[in-house]
Amino acid sequence: xxxxxxxxxxxxxxxxxxxxxxxNGKYLAxxxxxxxxxxxxxxxxxDNPKRLREAVNRALERSDVVISSGGLGPxxxxxxxxxxxxxxxxxxxxxxxxxxxxxxxxxxxxxxxxDNNMRQAMVPEGATVLTNDWGxxxxxxxxxxxxxxxxxxxxxxxxxxxxRERVRPILFDMSDRKFVSDTLEVYGIGESALEEKLxxxxxxxxxxxxxxxxxxxxxxxxxxxxxxxxxxKEKNRGMIQKVLERxxxxxxxxxxxxxxxxxxxxxxxxxLKIATAESLTGGLISKRITSVSGASAVxxxxxxxxxxRIKNKILSVSEASLEEYSAVSEAVAMEMAEGARRLSGADIxxxxxxxxxxxxxxxxxxxxxxxxxxxxxxxxxxxxRRTGEREYIRSLSASRxxxxxLREAGLFSWENSCCK
Amino acid sequence: xxxxxxxxxxxxxxxxxxxxxxxNGKYLAxxxxxxxxxxxxxxxxxDNPKRLREAVNRALERSDVVISSGGLGPxxxxxxxxxxxxxxxxxxxxxxxxxxxxxxxxxxxxxxxxDNNMRQAMVPEGATVLTNDWGxxxxxxxxxxxxxxxxxxxxxxxxxxxxRERVRPILFDMSDRKFVSDTLEVYGIGESALEEKLxxxxxxxxxxxxxxxxxxxxxxxxxxxxxxxxxxKEKNRGMIQKVLERxxxxxxxxxxxxxxxxxxxxxxxxxLKIATAESLTGGLISKRITSVSGASAVxxxxxxxxxxRIKNKILSVSEASLEEYSAVSEAVAMEMAEGARRLSGADIxxxxxxxxxxxxxxxxxxxxxxxxxxxxxxxxxxxxRRTGEREYIRSLSASRxxxxxLREAGLFSWENSCCK
Numbered sequence: 001x002x003x004x005x006x007x008x009x010x011x012x013x014x015x016x017x018x019x020x021x022x023x024n025g026k027y028l029a030x031x032x033x034x035x036x037x038x039x040x041x042x043x044x045x046x047d048n049p050k051r052l053r054e055a056v057n058r059a060l061e062r063s064d065v066v067i068s069s070g071g072l073g074p075x076x077x078x079x080x081x082x083x084x085x086x087x088x089x090x091x092x093x094x095x096x097x098x099x100x101x102x103x104x105x106x107x108x109x110x111x112x113x114x115d116n117n118m119r120q121a122m123v124p125e126g127a128t129v130l131t132n133d134w135g136x137x138x139x140x141x142x143x144x145x146x147x148x149x150x151x152x153x154x155x156x157x158x159x160x161x162x163x164r165e166r167v168r169p170i171l172f173d174m175s176d177r178k179f180v181s182d183t184l185e186v187y188g189i190g191e192s193a194l195e196e197k198l199x200x201x202x203x204x205x206x207x208x209x210x211x212x213x214x215x216x217x218x219x220x221x222x223x224x225x226x227x228x229x230x231x232x233k234e235k236n237r238g239m240i241q242k243v244l245e246r247x248x249x250x251x252x253x254x255x256x257x258x259x260x261x262x263x264x265x266x267x268x269x270x271x272l273k274i275a276t277a278e279s280l281t282g283g284l285i286s287k288r289i290t291s292v293s294g295a296s297a298v299x300x301x302x303x304x305x306x307x308x309r310i311k312n313k314i315l316s317v318s319e320a321s322l323e324e325y326s327a328v329s330e331a332v333a334m335e336m337a338e339g340a341r342r343l344s345g346a347d348i349x350x351x352x353x354x355x356x357x358x359x360x361x362x363x364x365x366x367x368x369x370x371x372x373x374x375x376x377x378x379x380x381x382x383x384x385r386r387t388g389e390r391e392y393i394r395s396l397s398a399s400r401x402x403x404x405x406l407r408e409a410g411l412f413s414w415e416n417s418c419c420k
Numbered sequence: 421x422x423x424x425x426x427x428x429x430x431x432x433x434x435x436x437x438x439x440x441x442x443x444n445g446k447y448l449a450x451x452x453x454x455x456x457x458x459x460x461x462x463x464x465x466x467d468n469p470k471r472l473r474e475a476v477n478r479a480l481e482r483s484d485v486v487i488s489s490g491g492l493g494p495x496x497x498x499x500x501x502x503x504x505x506x507x508x509x510x511x512x513x514x515x516x517x518x519x520x521x522x523x524x525x526x527x528x529x530x531x532x533x534x535d536n537n538m539r540q541a542m543v544p545e546g547a548t549v550l551t552n553d554w555g556x557x558x559x560x561x562x563x564x565x566x567x568x569x570x571x572x573x574x575x576x577x578x579x580x581x582x583x584r585e586r587v588r589p590i591l592f593d594m595s596d597r598k599f600v601s602d603t604l605e606v607y608g609i610g611e612s613a614l615e616e617k618l619x620x621x622x623x624x625x626x627x628x629x630x631x632x633x634x635x636x637x638x639x640x641x642x643x644x645x646x647x648x649x650x651x652x653k654e655k656n657r658g659m660i661q662k663v664l665e666r667x668x669x670x671x672x673x674x675x676x677x678x679x680x681x682x683x684x685x686x687x688x689x690x691x692l693k694i695a696t697a698e699s700l701t702g703g704l705i706s707k708r709i710t711s712v713s714g715a716s717a718v719x720x721x722x723x724x725x726x727x728x729r730i731k732n733k734i735l736s737v738s739e740a741s742l743e744e745y746s747a748v749s750e751a752v753a754m755e756m757a758e759g760a761r762r763l764s765g766a767d768i769x770x771x772x773x774x775x776x777x778x779x780x781x782x783x784x785x786x787x788x789x790x791x792x793x794x795x796x797x798x799x800x801x802x803x804x805r806r807t808g809e810r811e812y813i814r815s816l817s818a819s820r821x822x823x824x825x826l827r828e829a830g831l832f833s834w835e836n837s838c839c840k
Binding site: 015016017018019020021022023025026027028029030031032033039040041042043044045046048051055157210212276278281282283284285286287289290291293295296299300301302303304305306307309310313314343344357358390391394 | 435436437438439440441442443445446447448449450451452453459460461462463464465466468471475630632696698701702703704705706707709710711713715716719720721722723724725726727729730733734763764777778809810811814
């Protein structure tokens with residue numbers, strides 16, 4: 001079966017001026033990959049009629065599926081709609097249901113609708129309007145001569161749900177074969193060591209197995225195709241089983257998201273509470289945990305103790321340890337974690353102390369402390385990074401602290417995954 | 421004078437699979453804009469010889485300056501070097517100085533050099549090698565028939581310094597006119613209200629004035645050109661003066677970076693210390709402050725008190741206030757800030773309490789508390805965001821808390837800027 005070839009057009013002069021970071025390209029690329037559609041090109045083009053027209057023509061010529069983002073707004077710079085309609089030879093007509101939708105939207109937010117907004121209700125003949133429940137600019141789906149064009153609004157918080165709810169089902173139905181993806185979240189082994197273990201499995205194309213490294217974590221993505229979803233799912237299950245047999249001890253979640261989400265979900269389910277005591281991470285561990293909605297069920301207290309004085313005064317780290325071993329030591333990491341646990345009454349407390357740099361001889365040396373009713377221990381984490389990577393060192397340290405909290409609670413394993 | 425037209429080619433199949441987020445495109449776009457070079461296209465293309473060749477040919481045909489990122493590594497997937505050389509009709513030759521460089525690099529890191537690495541020492545005839553002091557793959561500059569091609573490595577921590585140190589000077593010299601950019605960092609006024617005040621100034625092209633909004637802050641970018649740098653700088657100075665006259669009260673820095681950097685620099689200079697007490701922000705305020713190197717001079721203690729119990733126990737927020745007004749109230753915000761100041765002995769403490777969502781009727785309601793030896797006050801911040809924007813609400817709240825700390829210290833104004 002011939003796989004479909006896709007192309008992404010990101011429209012907007014602001015992208016060519018470097019004003020904003022595009023995230024739509026990556027989002028759409030990943031989604032297309034999950035659908036088994038090959039993305040060959042991704043082009044950023046400004047709000048310039050001639051250059052946009054050229055880019056649209058080229059895309060429609062060489063690709064089966066073209067997805068654009070941006071240029072659907074009400075201003076005269078917004079020309080994506082007109083350009084695609086013109087390239088496909090479709091006439092624009094006022095779309096009454098969209099007029100009504102826009103009118104009631106403007107009434108509901110108490111703003112006045114301008115004539116310009118009316119341009120957003122112009123729809124090429126035969127096109128399908130993709131209703132935008134997340135903003136004002138409707139999306140469009142135009143089809144002609146086996147070419148499929150999807151026009152989506154630029155803001156990611158509109159584009160992402162629009163793709164998921166409106167475009168994905170159409171692309172999914174379009175294909176004879178159905179693709180299904182699953183992810184395994186891995187922590188505690190480097191990408192190359194993991195590849196070593198899984199090399200032969202990574203050779204296959206269906207199911208495919210691909211690793212993505214990020215800040216000391218690895219995500220394994222498994223994609224299979226089948227005549228129907230059930231068949232694809234079954235193939236994924238087989239691959240997941242093989243990976244778990246070889247590297248299961250490092251897999252902390254299946255179709256999960258992050259260490260912090262696993263922690264909040266699992267601690268919450270067991271009625272456990274966590275506290276933090278942070279030095280070099282400066283609040284990053286608590287920030288990550290509390291970024292998960294529902295965190296209040298497991299998290300009550302985090303102390304960010306940046307000076308020796310505060311470590312002693314608030315967390316009761318002994319002056320003796322601070323003097324004898326310095327603030328970056330196993331002893332102090334353990335006393336910080338103990339202090340946080342005592343203060344908060346939490347079941348488990350974790351701490352992080354170390355040198356984040358940017359300068360100094362011992363940059364990258366970090367101790368993570370873990371304290372529970374069973375024991376208190378410290379883990380040495382040599383991030384091995386050179387100077388100037390302050391945020392990277394902080395990030396690795398926060399990941400390790402959260403992973404250690406999961407381990408201490410006996411909840412690290414993927415067997416605790418809610419989505420397996 | 422004809423402005424030069426540039427094009428960016430981002431090379432890598434991993435970008436088309438959505439595995440990694442490209443940041444090079446935005447970085448290069450901004451840098452080119454600052455140099456007065458017009459960027460018309462930015463294309464992502466995979467490691468496929470035919471498609472890369474087409475993209476390179478098209479770029480060299482329609483643009484004066486072509487900058488590529490990626491595909492310079494040692495593996496057989498890395499074909500950018502060969503493709504450009506071929507397109508420009510230049511033969512590849514072994515470059516002895518680069519061989520020596522690579523050899524000594526591999527010796528220094530204790531790794532074995534492979535035959536593949538030798539490919540990185542192949543240089544098109546007449547090309548200039550752009551020495552890479554940040555990694556192994558050297559960059560290349562090829563020039564032919566008024567076309568300029570710059571090949572840079574893909575990793576941002578190599579590409580960014582390579583552009584800054586190696587490419588920028590060449591592009592700068594290439595142009596008759598010299599471009600200079602300055603930024604004004606703005607907080608406390610929305611983008612559209614600011615545009616209202618500055619509309620006529622934004623019409624001009626040289627100096628140009630452009631606003632960029634980000635998480636409740638606005639960055640104003642001013643760019644001028646001149647026969648020499650001094651002339652361009654002088655034009656920028658005139659524009660800066662005009663902006664300050666109209667909206668100076670919102671400008672907190674000149675050529676600065678962020679509220680937290682301004683805080684760390686200015687508090688440090690005055691010998692002031694800050695403490696934080698966070699509820700909805702969950703450590704984000706302290707995380708931001710401690711992300712600035714040198715933060716230890718101004719920051720000692722942050723408390724992340726997520727529950728009422730901890731607000732009362734650690735920060736001594738009164739049970740009466742918690743019961744009468746609830747944890748999200750002016751009274752509690754003020755008591756949290758007071759508590760943090762008392763515990764830490766800091767000069768100024770800030771707090772944040774509110775509803776980050778994702779659900780609930782009062783999502784987006786936030787109180788920021790500020791306490792100093794002079795007074796304690798609370799600020800109501802109605803972020804006006806709908807549900808589901810938890811991180812956005814947290815981010816706005818953290819910005820406001822840091823801005824209020826600067827205001828309380830009388831250090832908010834741009835007049836405290838170290839770079840003006």
